[in-house]
Amino acid sequence: MDNQLLIGLVEQSIPQSDVDVRLFSGDDHFEMRVVSPAFIGKTKVAQHQMVYQALGNHMQSRIHALALKTYTPEQWQQTENKE
């Protein structure tokens, strides 16, 4: 699964999104972080559904291996300040 393809799919369909994909070492799980103002005012479920929508059937078989984290720019700012 090509990370650039996944990033491109999400960036194309979710406005002003900043996408990062990382493979967990050792097994086939991977984490995707998406930050976008398009998430503002949306529930976590709705935010994740937007990402799944963008990925479409590109990930049908491996979707369960994806750990997804979504943030509005403000939420991401707070998370970064904590780290």
Add this chain to the structure above:
Amino acid sequence: MDSEQKNIDKLVHEHDVVLFMKGTPQFPQCGFSQRVVGLLQEAGAPYAAVNVLLDDAIREGVKAYANWPTIPQLYVKGEFIGGCDIISEMHESGELNTLLTPFRSKDGN
């Protein structure tokens, strides 16, 4: 809504808290399902578990029902709350505890 979706709709509304999972709370068959079972146990709220491995129609039907591609899926009062990622985040922020407090059995076990 076809008969399968009606069946799922019924399942979702039969109990306050419903978890669609792979396997059972005693024998979860997937790491994500196992994690959510653990978080629900920690929150101390009773829930009805539906083992999707026993019925492919439910396993695929519930994904269409919630427009959500994976299992496990947690529902509270008929509303889709999320899968493993979201439930874990809600646990860390304390939101899960707040959400489930009203359903804890009265003797507070």
